Amino acid sequence: xxxxxxxxxxxxxxxxxxxxxxxxxxxxxxxxxxxxxxxxxxxxxxxxxxxxxxxxxxxxxxxxxxxxxxxxxxxxxxxxxxxxxxxxxxxxxxxxxxxxxxxxxxxxxxxxxxxxxxxxxxxxxxxxxxxxxxxxxxxxxxxxxx
Amino acid sequence: xxxxxxxxxxxxxxxxxxxxxxxxxxxxxxxxxxxxxxxxxxxxxxxxxxxxxxxxxxxxxxxxxxxxxxxxxxxx
Numbered sequence: 001x002x003x004x005x006x007x008x009x010x011x012x013x014x015x016x017x018x019x020x021x022x023x024x025x026x027x028x029x030x031x032x033x034x035x036x037x038x039x040x041x042x043x044x045x046x047x048x049x050x051x052x053x054x055x056x057x058x059x060x061x062x063x064x065x066x067x068x069x070x071x072x073x074x075x076x077x078x079x080x081x082x083x084x085x086x087x088x089x090x091x092x093x094x095x096x097x098x099x100x101x102x103x104x105x106x107x108x109x110x111x112x113x114x115x116x117x118x119x120x121x122x123x124x125x126x127x128x129x130x131x132x133x134x135x136x137x138x139x140x141x142x143x144x145x146x
Numbered sequence: 147x148x149x150x151x152x153x154x155x156x157x158x159x160x161x162x163x164x165x166x167x168x169x170x171x172x173x174x175x176x177x178x179x180x181x182x183x184x185x186x187x188x189x190x191x192x193x194x195x196x197x198x199x200x201x202x203x204x205x206x207x208x209x210x211x212x213x214x215x216x217x218x219x220x221x222x
Contacts, residue, residue, distance in 0.1 A: 039222050055221070056155055058214060061198040086221065098222045118222060124200075126193075126214075127221025128155035139156040140220040 001074060001082045003066040005057060007089045012038045012099040015085055019101070025081040026103055035110035036101040037118050043093035045140070050131045055088045055097070058126040062086075065125045069117055077113040079104050084117065086127065147171075147209045151183055154216040157192075170209045177203045179213050191218050 002019065016036055020026045043050055070082045085099040100117050104110040122143045129140040147170045153163045161184050168182050176194045180203070194201055195214040207213060 057221070058152070058154055058195075058216070061195055061214065064198045122219075122222040124219065125221050126154065126195075126216060126219050128217065129220045130155070139217070141156075142218050143220050143222065 001067075001070045003063055003070060003084045004086070005059075005062060006085055006087050009092075009095050010085065010087070010099075012036075012085070012096040015099060016083070016101050019083050020103075023081055031080045031103040032105050033107040033110040034101060034103045035107070035114040036099065037114055038096055039098040039118075041091050041093050041095050041097055045131055048131075048133050050093065050133060052093075052132045053091045054130045054132070055091055056128045056130070057086075057088050062126050066121065069120050069124070073102070073113040073117050077102075077104070077109045077116070079109055079113050082113065082117065084121070086121075086125070088127070149174075149179065149207055149209070149211045149213055151179060152212065152214040153183075154214065156217050157189075157215055161186075170207065170211075172208075174207050175203065176201060176205045176207065176213060179207060180215065183215075188215075189217070192216075193218065 041053055066084050079102050081103045083101045087097045100114055102110040102114040131138055148167050149170045151166045151168055153161055158164050163183055180188050193216050196205055196211055
Protein backbone atom coordinates (compact mmCIF):
# COMPACT_ATOMS: atom_id res chain seq x y z
CA UNK A 1 0.00 0.00 0.00
CA UNK A 2 1.12 3.52 -0.68
CA UNK A 3 -0.08 6.95 0.40
CA UNK A 4 1.54 9.97 -1.16
CA UNK A 5 1.01 13.73 -1.03
CA UNK A 6 2.13 15.22 -4.33
CA UNK A 7 2.98 18.94 -4.75
CA UNK A 8 3.31 18.68 -8.55
CA UNK A 9 0.89 17.88 -11.36
CA UNK A 10 0.70 14.18 -12.22
CA UNK A 11 -0.94 11.90 -14.76
CA UNK A 12 -3.12 9.51 -12.72
CA UNK A 13 -3.18 6.84 -15.43
CA UNK A 14 0.60 6.79 -15.73
CA UNK A 15 0.88 6.63 -11.93
CA UNK A 16 -1.64 3.80 -11.73
CA UNK A 17 0.12 1.78 -14.39
CA UNK A 18 3.55 2.43 -12.88
CA UNK A 19 2.42 1.50 -9.37
CA UNK A 20 0.79 -1.71 -10.55
CA UNK A 21 3.92 -2.72 -12.46
CA UNK A 22 6.20 -2.09 -9.48
CA UNK A 23 4.19 -3.42 -6.54
CA UNK A 24 5.33 -6.81 -5.25
CA UNK A 25 1.70 -7.60 -4.43
CA UNK A 26 0.46 -6.93 -7.95
CA UNK A 27 2.39 -9.26 -10.15
CA UNK A 28 0.46 -10.63 -13.16
CA UNK A 29 -2.08 -13.23 -12.00
CA UNK A 30 -2.04 -12.10 -8.37
CA UNK A 31 -5.28 -10.10 -8.59
CA UNK A 32 -8.53 -10.25 -10.53
CA UNK A 33 -9.94 -6.76 -10.07
CA UNK A 34 -8.78 -3.17 -9.91
CA UNK A 35 -11.10 -0.24 -9.15
CA UNK A 36 -9.94 3.33 -9.43
CA UNK A 37 -11.28 6.81 -8.81
CA UNK A 38 -9.75 10.02 -10.15
CA UNK A 39 -10.96 13.41 -8.94
CA UNK A 40 -10.02 16.36 -11.15
CA UNK A 41 -10.37 20.11 -10.78
CA UNK A 42 -13.40 21.80 -12.35
CA UNK A 43 -13.26 25.33 -13.79
CA UNK A 44 -16.62 26.21 -12.19
CA UNK A 45 -18.00 26.22 -8.68
CA UNK A 46 -21.30 27.53 -7.34
CA UNK A 47 -21.97 29.43 -10.56
CA UNK A 48 -18.54 31.10 -10.72
CA UNK A 49 -15.56 30.52 -12.99
CA UNK A 50 -12.57 29.20 -11.06
CA UNK A 51 -9.15 29.92 -12.54
CA UNK A 52 -7.07 27.93 -10.05
CA UNK A 53 -7.18 26.47 -6.60
CA UNK A 54 -4.75 26.12 -3.71
CA UNK A 55 -4.82 22.90 -1.73
CA UNK A 56 -3.51 23.09 1.83
CA UNK A 57 -2.94 20.12 4.12
CA UNK A 58 -1.71 19.28 7.62
CA UNK A 59 1.72 17.64 7.21
CA UNK A 60 1.89 14.61 9.46
CA UNK A 61 -1.80 14.29 10.25
CA UNK A 62 -2.95 14.04 6.65
CA UNK A 63 -0.56 11.19 5.88
CA UNK A 64 -1.48 9.44 9.14
CA UNK A 65 -5.22 9.68 8.46
CA UNK A 66 -4.78 8.36 4.93
CA UNK A 67 -2.52 5.52 6.06
CA UNK A 68 -5.02 4.51 8.75
CA UNK A 69 -7.77 4.61 6.14
CA UNK A 70 -5.91 2.37 3.71
CA UNK A 71 -4.84 -0.09 6.41
CA UNK A 72 -8.44 -0.36 7.59
CA UNK A 73 -9.70 -0.91 4.06
CA UNK A 74 -7.13 -3.61 3.37
CA UNK A 75 -7.99 -5.41 6.62
CA UNK A 76 -11.78 -5.15 6.20
CA UNK A 77 -12.23 -5.72 2.48
CA UNK A 78 -9.73 -8.43 1.62
CA UNK A 79 -7.80 -6.04 -0.57
CA UNK A 80 -4.53 -7.12 -2.05
CA UNK A 81 -3.21 -3.59 -2.39
CA UNK A 82 -4.31 0.07 -2.39
CA UNK A 83 -2.92 3.39 -3.52
CA UNK A 84 -3.83 6.98 -2.62
CA UNK A 85 -2.17 9.89 -4.38
CA UNK A 86 -3.36 13.39 -3.44
CA UNK A 87 -2.27 16.69 -4.90
CA UNK A 88 -1.45 19.80 -2.82
CA UNK A 89 -0.35 23.32 -3.73
CA UNK A 90 -1.60 25.29 -6.72
CA UNK A 91 -3.93 23.28 -8.95
CA UNK A 92 -5.29 24.20 -12.39
CA UNK A 93 -8.56 23.14 -14.02
CA UNK A 94 -8.17 19.67 -15.48
CA UNK A 95 -5.39 18.69 -13.08
CA UNK A 96 -5.83 15.47 -11.16
CA UNK A 97 -6.46 16.11 -7.45
CA UNK A 98 -6.87 12.61 -6.10
CA UNK A 99 -6.25 9.07 -7.30
CA UNK A 100 -7.54 6.12 -5.30
CA UNK A 101 -6.94 2.61 -6.60
CA UNK A 102 -7.75 -0.73 -5.00
CA UNK A 103 -6.88 -4.26 -6.06
CA UNK A 104 -8.55 -7.50 -4.99
CA UNK A 105 -9.28 -11.03 -6.14
CA UNK A 106 -12.90 -10.22 -7.07
CA UNK A 107 -14.68 -7.00 -8.08
CA UNK A 108 -16.86 -6.43 -5.00
CA UNK A 109 -13.97 -5.85 -2.62
CA UNK A 110 -12.18 -3.40 -4.87
CA UNK A 111 -15.36 -1.48 -5.81
CA UNK A 112 -16.53 -1.23 -2.18
CA UNK A 113 -13.15 -0.31 -0.76
CA UNK A 114 -12.44 2.32 -3.41
CA UNK A 115 -15.75 4.05 -2.65
CA UNK A 116 -15.23 3.75 1.11
CA UNK A 117 -11.71 5.19 0.97
CA UNK A 118 -12.89 8.14 -1.14
CA UNK A 119 -15.84 8.94 1.12
CA UNK A 120 -13.72 8.76 4.27
CA UNK A 121 -10.97 10.81 2.65
CA UNK A 122 -13.53 13.51 1.82
CA UNK A 123 -14.78 13.68 5.40
CA UNK A 124 -11.65 12.97 7.45
CA UNK A 125 -8.40 13.76 5.67
CA UNK A 126 -7.20 17.28 6.55
CA UNK A 127 -7.07 19.04 3.19
CA UNK A 128 -8.59 22.45 2.44
CA UNK A 129 -9.31 24.10 -0.90
CA UNK A 130 -9.11 27.80 -1.65
CA UNK A 131 -10.58 28.83 -4.99
CA UNK A 132 -9.19 31.69 -7.05
CA UNK A 133 -11.97 33.46 -8.98
CA UNK A 134 -11.54 36.22 -11.57
CA UNK A 135 -11.26 38.99 -8.98
CA UNK A 136 -11.34 37.32 -5.57
CA UNK A 137 -10.63 34.13 -3.69
CA UNK A 138 -12.58 32.04 -1.20
CA UNK A 139 -12.25 28.94 0.94
CA UNK A 140 -14.43 25.98 0.05
CA UNK A 141 -16.50 25.55 3.20
CA UNK A 142 -17.69 21.98 2.80
CA UNK A 143 -17.55 19.06 0.42
CA UNK A 144 -20.52 18.01 -1.67
CA UNK A 145 -22.38 14.96 -0.44
CA UNK A 146 -21.55 12.75 -3.41
CA UNK B 147 6.48 22.41 29.75
CA UNK B 148 4.76 23.49 26.58
CA UNK B 149 2.33 22.48 23.89
CA UNK B 150 2.33 23.50 20.24
CA UNK B 151 -0.88 24.85 18.70
CA UNK B 152 -1.45 24.90 14.95
CA UNK B 153 -4.29 26.46 12.96
CA UNK B 154 -5.09 25.76 9.34
CA UNK B 155 -6.91 27.21 6.34
CA UNK B 156 -9.57 29.88 6.94
CA UNK B 157 -9.13 29.59 10.70
CA UNK B 158 -5.42 30.41 10.42
CA UNK B 159 -6.29 33.53 8.47
CA UNK B 160 -9.10 34.59 10.82
CA UNK B 161 -7.07 34.14 14.00
CA UNK B 162 -3.74 35.20 12.53
CA UNK B 163 -2.18 32.12 14.14
CA UNK B 164 -0.28 29.53 12.14
CA UNK B 165 1.77 27.91 14.89
CA UNK B 166 2.23 28.97 18.48
CA UNK B 167 3.84 27.56 21.63
CA UNK B 168 1.82 27.73 24.85
CA UNK B 169 2.77 26.99 28.43
CA UNK B 170 1.32 23.73 29.70
CA UNK B 171 0.15 24.13 33.29
CA UNK B 172 -1.53 20.73 33.64
CA UNK B 173 -5.21 19.83 33.56
CA UNK B 174 -5.90 21.91 30.47
CA UNK B 175 -8.47 20.76 27.95
CA UNK B 176 -8.63 21.45 24.22
CA UNK B 177 -11.24 24.07 25.08
CA UNK B 178 -8.76 25.81 27.40
CA UNK B 179 -6.18 25.79 24.61
CA UNK B 180 -8.70 27.37 22.24
CA UNK B 181 -9.40 30.22 24.64
CA UNK B 182 -5.68 30.69 25.22
CA UNK B 183 -5.31 31.73 21.58
CA UNK B 184 -8.55 33.68 21.13
CA UNK B 185 -11.46 35.10 23.11
CA UNK B 186 -13.82 34.33 20.21
CA UNK B 187 -16.22 31.43 20.76
CA UNK B 188 -15.29 28.37 18.68
CA UNK B 189 -17.18 28.00 15.39
CA UNK B 190 -19.84 25.29 15.51
CA UNK B 191 -18.11 23.26 12.82
CA UNK B 192 -14.62 23.54 14.36
CA UNK B 193 -12.47 20.38 14.21
CA UNK B 194 -9.76 19.66 16.79
CA UNK B 195 -6.83 17.27 16.79
CA UNK B 196 -4.25 16.27 19.35
CA UNK B 197 -1.08 14.49 18.25
CA UNK B 198 -2.51 13.97 14.74
CA UNK B 199 -5.78 12.34 15.90
CA UNK B 200 -9.24 13.90 16.06
CA UNK B 201 -10.32 14.69 19.62
CA UNK B 202 -13.25 16.39 21.38
CA UNK B 203 -13.17 19.76 23.10
CA UNK B 204 -12.93 18.17 26.56
CA UNK B 205 -9.81 16.14 25.72
CA UNK B 206 -7.01 16.71 28.25
CA UNK B 207 -3.66 17.87 26.89
CA UNK B 208 -0.27 17.15 28.33
CA UNK B 209 3.25 18.48 28.02
CA UNK B 210 4.66 18.07 24.52
CA UNK B 211 1.29 17.64 22.79
CA UNK B 212 0.57 19.11 19.38
CA UNK B 213 -2.92 20.58 19.23
CA UNK B 214 -4.55 21.66 15.97
CA UNK B 215 -7.70 23.58 15.09
CA UNK B 216 -9.21 23.69 11.63
CA UNK B 217 -12.46 24.07 9.67
CA UNK B 218 -14.29 21.18 7.94
CA UNK B 219 -12.01 19.37 5.52
CA UNK B 220 -12.53 19.73 1.76
CA UNK B 221 -10.05 17.41 0.07
CA UNK B 222 -10.56 14.92 -2.73
